[in-house]
Amino acid sequence: MNLTFAPPFALAAAAAAAAAPRVLVRASPRFLPLRSVAWGTAPTRRRAAIAAPAVATPSITRPPSPSLAAAACRGPPTMLSAAAGAGAKVGNSMMDVSKKGEFVRKASSFRDWVRADGSTRFAPAAGRYILYVSMACPWAHRTLITRALKGLESAIATVVVHPHMGEDGWHFVDAKGEAGDDSGRCEPEPLFGLKNVSQLYRKAKPDYDGRFTVPVLWCTQESTIVNNESSEIIQMLNSEFNEVAAKPNVELLPKDRADSILELAQSFYNNVNNGVYRCGFATTQEAYDKAFGELFGELDRLNEHLSTRRFMAGRELSLADVRLFPTLARFDAVYVQHFKCNKKQIKEYEHLHGFVRDMYQQSGVGETVDIGHIKRHYCTSHPTINKYGIIPNGPDLTDYFTAAVHRTGLTG
Ligand SMILES: N[C@@H](CCC(=O)N[C@@H](CS)C(=O)NCC(=O)O)C(=O)O
Structure with missing residues (x-):
């Protein structure tokens, strides 16, 4: 395929x-x-x-409060301030590591x-x-x-x-x-x-x-x-x-449940969305072990959560699903080997893998998944992780996203 x-x-x-x-x-x-x-x-x-x-x-009216951008940009100067010219080396987030070797993502x-x-x-x-x-x-x-x-x-x-x-x-x-x-x-x-x-x-x-x-x-x-x-x-x-919008009636954050959906999405941010990066960018064993334990603890919980619910917030697809799917969709293809997230693959989690297929098969979503770009980016862009930029041939993802999925009966 x-x-x-x-x-x-x-x-x-x-x-x-x-x-x-x-x-x-x-x-x-x-x-x-x-x-x-x-x-x-x-x-x-x-x-x-x-x-x-x-x-x-x-x-055009200005926003009532000053942009947060201004505040955020007032932080202490970093090594980047010297790199103002076009084409100058700009570094990347991999460098944002604490003294303990933990990856700390900037706002x-x-x-x-x-x-x-x-x-x-x-x-x-x-x-x-x-x-x-x-x-x-x-x-x-x-x-x-x-x-x-x-x-x-x-x-x-x-x-x-x-x-x-x-x-x-x-x-x-x-x-x-x-x-x-x-x-x-x-x-x-x-x-x-x-x-x-x-x-x-x-x-x-x-x-x-x-x-x-x-x-x-x-x-x-x-x-x-x-x-x-x-x-x-x-x-x-x-x-x-x-x-x-061609589909204005699609509502991914219903007003009456917006807070709980955003809280739900936030609940897996640190350990899953950012967790894979905390594993991959860790520069000490201790930092990696911590991130790894938290990642798989959270994946176990999410698998359980999705065993009775079609989507994260229940029957309807929401922004919580939009925030979870991209991490899971990359997991077996790159995070397992490249970021050393190798306790289990998503395909070993029945409900997480079902969720991935369900999301992928939603109208228009499959076209947004580009495994070629995903593998090339991760494997060639982090020389301290993969010095020679070799892109692994595996894993075999035939039918990984497209196999039949039976989750519509989940009513939780
Ligand atoms: N919090 C940001 C994070 C965006 C982000 O870190 N993007 C990565 C790509 S996966 C990036 O552009 N990194 C550039 C860099 O590391 O300097 C968001 O959710 O939009």
Whole structure:
């Protein structure tokens, strides 16, 4: 079975944005400019236009409270502040390790919100926002799943970075493409012709000195980053873009249960979502052992939880599922060997594996899983873990995602 998916993914800017000035992505044999949205197989795939950055509208209301971004960026200078130039070595999150050898993830910096009620300067509109993502990144994956479930493909374009994250961080392919993008999903940076994601951050904030992470929700109108925290971006995609969503009635965070769903999702963040990284990036045996124990303790609990419930919050798919699935979907393919999470594989957990298949088989979700990018990214981007960047051939994932699943009877 071929586990790479070319089709209905990437870029579509909305017809509704037609009034805005447009830049067409450079024509190349792989990405032909197109007037209307269309999909094709990777070699002939066409890209729709993306709204060009426009001058900020002065009448737009500022958010009542200052952006958290400003506060977050006021932290102590790091080694990154010296690396201001384009293409400079930017480091990556692997370096964020405590004296005890524990991986400590930094908080995301840009925390503004798109609001449909006009309470912030970022109003929802088709074609106004772009998601910069990596197909390999589990955090970016959440945004792709939410975008697919809400039917936002035509309203919010994506730009997919190359799976290899090197010394300059994430980078964009040029018009000729680049080896390593087996599924043909990467695209040149369409707005400014940038080489690296770090340059995008510095367009938004020239003295930015945090990590240059994906996903990034970019506003073409204000030419800035709205938000780079996946757990918040998916809330916006769920509730703030309904006017331009093809599936506005899909509700992934019902108001009456929002707090409990967010708490549920938070309950497995440290030990599972971040837990696999705490295993993989640990630099002492003690730190690894702790993370490993907590990870598998939590997976046991989640397996039990999902033995009576189809989804994390019960019968309905919610943002808690969107936050769990990307980690589980990568687990057997990379975390078991690359991050040494090898006590058990997900396929040995009956209910977790059933949940993975169920999620994968939801409309539009399978197309967001790119095992080729996932394996290439992890195995080639962490030289202290895998010095020669050899990508293991296994495991055999035939039918891993697509085998029949019988979970609709779970009513808990
Ligand atoms: N808390 C962020 C984390 C995002 C994140 O760490 N993304 C990784 C990719 S998996 C990244 O871009 N890392 C770049 C780096 O390590 O510097 C979120 O949920 O959006």
